[in-house]
Amino acid sequence: MTIQTKSIEAILDRALAGADLSPQEGLMLLQQTEPEQIEIIRQAADRLRQQQVGDTVTYVINRNINFTNICEQHCSFCAFRRDEGEVGAYWLGAAQILEKTADAVQRGATEICMQGGLHPGAKHNGQSLSYYLKLIKTIKEQFPHLHLHAFSPQEVQFIAREDNLSYAQVIFALREAGVDSMPGTAAEVLDDQVRQVLCPEKIDTATWLKIVGTAHEQGLPTTSTMLSGHIETPAQQIHHFNLLRSLQQRALEQGYPGITEFILLPFVGQLAPKSLRRRVGRDQPVLADALLLTAVARIFLGRWIVNHQPSWVKLGLSGAIEALTWGCNDIGGTLMEEHITTMAGAQGGTCMQVETLKLAIANLGRPARQRNTLYQFC
Numbered sequence: 001m002t003i004q005t006k007s008i009e010a011i012l013d014r015a016l017a018g019a020d021l022s023p024q025e026g027l028m029l030l031q032q033t034e035p036e037q038i039e040i041i042r043q044a045a046d047r048l049r050q051q052q053v054g055d056t057v058t059y060v061i062n063r064n065i066n067f068t069n070i071c072e073q074h075c076s077f078c079a080f081r082r083d084e085g086e087v088g089a090y091w092l093g094a095a096q097i098l099e100k101t102a103d104a105v106q107r108g109a110t111e112i113c114m115q116g117g118l119h120p121g122a123k124h125n126g127q128s129l130s131y132y133l134k135l136i137k138t139i140k141e142q143f144p145h146l147h148l149h150a151f152s153p154q155e156v157q158f159i160a161r162e163d164n165l166s167y168a169q170v171i172f173a174l175r176e177a178g179v180d181s182m183p184g185t186a187a188e189v190l191d192d193q194v195r196q197v198l199c200p201e202k203i204d205t206a207t208w209l210k211i212v213g214t215a216h217e218q219g220l221p222t223t224s225t226m227l228s229g230h231i232e233t234p235a236q237q238i239h240h241f242n243l244l245r246s247l248q249q250r251a252l253e254q255g256y257p258g259i260t261e262f263i264l265l266p267f268v269g270q271l272a273p274k275s276l277r278r279r280v281g282r283d284q285p286v287l288a289d290a291l292l293l294t295a296v297a298r299i300f301l302g303r304w305i306v307n308h309q310p311s312w313v314k315l316g317l318s319g320a321i322e323a324l325t326w327g328c329n330d331i332g333g334t335l336m337e338e339h340i341t342t343m344a345g346a347q348g349g350t351c352m353q354v355e356t357l358k359l360a361i362a363n364l365g366r367p368a369r370q371r372n373t374l375y376q377f378c
């Protein structure tokens with residue numbers, strides 16, 4: 001056994017005994033390249049998953065509704081956005097949103113996940129917030145029991161800026177109107193150097209943390225995400241995990257609902273804007289990199305954020321199922337329609353049938369169970 005393997009085993013033993021790893025230890029795990037060491041990292045992540053959440057693989061029946069792709073920003077990874085009037089630009093009206101929601105409910109959905117581009121024209125009575133409240137009302141008036149997982153921290157900042165409100169005021173109003181939880185999207189990588197290249201117009205790291213922390217303070221649970229596999233370094237990946245862990249620790253110490261899950265979103269560049277695509281140098285995620293990062297996420301975060309989900313849209317169903325043996329315990333949602341990654345060239349599809357998910361989980365020899373957005377069994 002090499003000295004390197006011995007020290008990796010010592011780090012993993014500490015994690016298995018319930019210790020939080022330091023960023024240096026996390027980085028050491030991420031930097032492993034030898035198959036033998038990567039396999040012991042995978043095994044540790046799988047054991048921790050088993051200890052922390054058991055063998056059941058959960059899924060949620062949900063529908064994505066991206067109400068518009070008209071967006072004022074120009075993130076370098078985004079193939080979804082359009083300018084107003086551009087070919088392919090769309091903006092859904094209330095009737096279309098309601099029709100999609102009714103169809104989702106008929107197909108057993110317990111959740112609508114709603115996010116959209118940052119459209120300065122999306123106003124009602126001259127106010128951005130009023131427009132978003134109207135979106136919520138459209139769904140909640142007819143389907144009050146449907147869980148509305150809606151509006152990213154970036155959208156909260158957009159509304160606050162447009163209407164000259166504080167983040168707390170915006171989140172309060174969204175929550176009062178019927179938003180039940182906030183997607184932890186727009187996090188990309190929580191490192192301002194990376195953000196300068198990926199999404200220079202987006203909120204910075206501190207603002208993302210502030211808005212998500214404010215949501216927790218107001219009793220609104222969030223998810224958490226990371227867009228991986230582009231220009232970021234392993235040190236920046238671990239820094240991102242460390243910020244999420246601290247945010248969650250603060251939320252739980254205060255008795256706030258905090259973060260319900262971590263979702264790894266490997267970068268798909270096939271139809272992304274050319275400059276980033278050229279810089280990254282490939283179109284589809286490298287599965288081996290995504291799996292190692294999945295395992296380290298479980299080892300580093302799992303004590304605090306117990307639910308970990310791969311993205312079948314980005315990795316394909318077979319890649320996502322494999323991730324269930326690298327620390328994940330949830331296969332995500334049926335989505336029913338997915339535009340953002342599919343428009344970037346993802347090959348995983350846009351909709352997943354429950355039976356397909358259940359069969360794939362059964363082939364792994366693990367039980368499958370439907371959950372709601374907050375990880376309560378249905």
Ligand code: SF4
Pocket residue numbers: 071072073074075078079080081116117118154199
């Ligand atoms: S990622 Fe979101 S904010 Fe960025 S350009 Fe695309 S739609 Fe706009």
